[in-house]
Amino acid sequence: xxxxxxxxxxxxxxxxxxxxxxxxxxxxxxxxxxxxxxxxxxxxxxxxxxxxxxxxxxxxxxxxxxxxxxxxxxxxxxxxxxxxxxxxxxxxxxxxxxxxxxxxxxxxxxxxxxxxxxxxxxxxxxxxxxxxxxxxxxxxxxxxxxxxxxxxxxxxxxxxxxxxxxxxxxxxxxxxxxxxxxxxxxxxxxxxxxxxxxxxxxxxxxxxxxxxxxxxxxxxxxxxxxxxxxxxxxxxxxxxxxxxxxxxxxxxxxxxxxxxxxxxxxxxxxxxxxxxxxxxxxxxxxxxxxxxxxxxxxxxxxxxxxxxxxxxxxxxxxxxxxxxxxxxxxxxxxxxxxxxxxxxxxxxxxxxxxxxxxxxxxxxxxxxxxxxxxxxxxxxxxxxxxxxxxxxxxxxxxxxxxxxxxxxxxxxxxxxxxxxxxxxxxxxxxxxxxxxxxxxxxxxxxxxxxxxxxxxxxxxxxxxxxxxxxxxxxxxxxxx
Numbered sequence: 376x377x378x379x380x381x382x383x384x385x386x387x388x389x390x391x392x393x394x395x396x397x398x399x400x401x402x403x404x405x406x407x408x409x410x411x412x413x414x415x416x417x418x419x420x421x422x423x424x425x426x427x428x429x430x431x432x433x434x435x436x437x438x439x440x441x442x443x444x445x446x447x448x449x450x451x452x453x454x455x456x457x458x459x460x461x462x463x464x465x466x467x468x469x470x471x472x473x474x475x476x477x478x479x480x481x482x483x484x485x486x487x488x489x490x491x492x493x494x495x496x497x498x499x500x501x502x503x504x505x506x507x508x509x510x511x512x513x514x515x516x517x518x519x520x521x522x523x524x525x526x527x528x529x530x531x532x533x534x535x536x537x538x539x540x541x542x543x544x545x546x547x548x549x550x551x552x553x554x555x556x557x558x559x560x561x562x563x564x565x566x567x568x569x570x571x572x573x574x575x576x577x578x579x580x581x582x583x584x585x586x587x588x589x590x591x592x593x594x595x596x597x598x599x600x601x602x603x604x605x606x607x608x609x610x611x612x613x614x615x616x617x618x619x620x621x622x623x624x625x626x627x628x629x630x631x632x633x634x635x636x637x638x639x640x641x642x643x644x645x646x647x648x649x650x651x652x653x654x655x656x657x658x659x660x661x662x663x664x665x666x667x668x669x670x671x672x673x674x675x676x677x678x679x680x681x682x683x684x685x686x687x688x689x690x691x692x693x694x695x696x697x698x699x700x701x702x703x704x705x706x707x708x709x710x711x712x713x714x715x716x717x718x719x720x721x722x723x724x725x726x727x728x729x730x731x732x733x734x735x736x737x738x739x740x741x742x743x744x745x746x747x748x749x750x751x752x753x754x755x756x757x758x759x760x761x762x763x764x765x766x767x768x769x770x771x772x773x774x775x776x777x778x779x780x781x782x783x784x785x786x787x788x789x790x791x792x793x794x795x796x797x798x799x800x801x802x803x804x805x806x807x808x809x810x811x812x813x814x815x816x817x818x819x820x821x822x823x824x825x826x827x828x829x830x831x832x833x834x835x836x837x838x839x840x841x842x843x844x845x846x847x848x849x850x851x852x853x854x855x
Contacts (some may be wrong), residue, residue: 532560539564547854548574568593575845575852576602587612590644596625598838598852600652604633608640621645627838627847629654629676639665650674650848652838656681658706663687667694674700674848676836678728685711692719699724702836704755705731717744724748728835730757730781741766745773755781755833757806763787771795781833783808790815797823804829 531539543551543565555565571592580603581589587609609616621644628651631638635657642665649671653662658680666672667690675691675698677683683706692698698721708716713735720727727748729736736759745751745766751774756762762785770780778801782788790811796802804826811819820827834840838847845853 531558536560536564540567540569543567543570544854566592572596573850573852573854574598578602581605581608583607583610584612586641587616590621590623591616591619593622595623596847596850596852597623598627598847599631600627600629600838602628602631602633604631604637604641606634606637608633608637616644619644622647624649625838625847625850626650627652628656629838631656635659635662635682638662642666643668645669648672650836650838652676652836652847653680654837655679658683658687660684660687660690663690667691670694671697673697674836676700676702676838677706678702678704678833678837680706683708683712685709685715688712689715689719692716692721696721700726700836702726702728702833704728704833704835708732708735710735713740717747720744720748722747723750725750726753726835727751728755728833729759730755730833731759733758733760735761737761738763738765742769745769749773750776752776753779753835755835756785757781757783757808757833759785760787764789764792767792767795771798775799775801777802779804779806779830781806781830784810786810790819793819794822806830 539561543554546554548571551565551570555562571594573596574589574594575598576589577598578601579599582605586604607613623645624647626645626648628638633641633656638653638656639659639661642662645665646668648666648669650673651666651669652675653666654676655678656662658666658677659682663683663686666675672695675695683703688703688708692715701720701724703716708729713729713732716729717740727744729744736756738761741756741759741762742765746769754770754774754777756766759782762782764787767782767788770777777799780796780802783806788810793805793807796805802823802825805823806828808828808831816827845851
């Protein structure tokens with residue numbers, strides 16, 4: 376038995392429909408000839424062909440009769456043509472016949488499915504267009520809102536610089552630097568020198584030119600221990616820093632990692648220093664020359680400094696006539712340097728540390744120093760192994776204001792001579808580490824009535840003592 380056949384005109388548009396109908400078991404015959412627009416019944420009768428090449432007139436008549444008798448089937452086929460017409464297919468391109476019966480329900484189902492897919496596609500496209508339109512409208516609305524916000528008046532512009540300055544005084548330094556990025560007015564107020572009066576930069580690393588921006592704020596109290604300053608210190612900012620004068624008064628550079636040339640250049644910008652700490656730094660002649668230009672210097676801490684020479688210490692002592700506290704402990708001073716100190720040091724000095732001069736400080740130097748500086752309150756001659764009883768006798772006779780004396784590990788002074796210190800009314804602390812045993816220390820303490828071996832380390836001219844880590848020489852370095 377032959378299956379149902381479907382005759383269509385050859386067209387590119389119906390290729391996909393032809394493939395779909397063929398999968399349903401319907402044989403499709405493509406016609407090359409053009410078809411005039413006719414009624415569905417005449418079209419069916421015209422296009423239906425037999426499978427054989429020769430057709431008898433009787434078979435053609437039988438087919439015509441069959442088409443007339445099956446009007447209901449032709450109406451169904453006409454419905455199918457209308458369905459395909461919605462898919463842009465001409466009704467003259469698709470004709471169906473059912474010699475042995477066509478599966479009309481299957482064709483209709485496939486046509487409905489294709490319509491449903493087309494509707495879903497149209498809906499998705501419509502929804503996408505709606506979303507794009509709404510997105511564009513929202514962007515337009517947000518841009519309009521942004522413009523409206525920008526047009527609002529700046530209330531901070533109504534504040535005076537004095538009021539802003541008063542507000543910024545309660546902020547940490549980090550917040551002040553962030554406020555400087557808000558506007559020109561904030562930047563101008565944030566860079567006021569009164570906000571940068573004190574700085575704590577402990578342990579910071581300063582790349583090239585970074586320190587130039589810090590000191591350009593002209594802080595007066597600066598704590599910079601253990602900082603790492605890259606060399607060269609000034610490069611791009613060298614021209615702007617050429618004539619700059621840093622009006623710092625209290626500067627702590629203890630244990631700073633910096634080359635001697637950069638240290639000398641930094642100190643050459645300072646001329647108003649009152650207290651300076653260069654503990655554990657290189658102090659060659661250039662550095663000493665930069666220190667010497669600070670004629671108002673009152674306190675100088677140079678303990679454990681390297682390369683300190685007689686020329687350098689001479690320049691400092693000749694220019695800095697107001698020195699009240701000087702720490703030269705463990706700087707490996709030679710005998711010429713010791714003689715320069717004993718000859719040139721300020722006569723009104725109150726705190727002096729000459730510890731560590733093992734073989735360079737003799738009794739004659741010590742006696743000369745004591746005779747010159749009779750206002751001494753704190754004297755440290757520890758580890759000066761060459762001094763003996765004449766030095767101790769000069770101390771008892773001439774230093775009537777002395778309150779604290781350190782002569783630890785001065786082995787040439789006999790223990791019995793310590794009892795002569797009883798005649799010093801203001802002496803309160805005596806440090807003699809490494810000389811007496813515990814029993815002898817107890818007996819001497821009862822004899823003198825003072826504290827013995829109370830402080831292990833010298834505190835002369837040092838910026839931080841004990842647990843005071845947020846201040847230098849008793850001055851706060853942090854606002855909070």
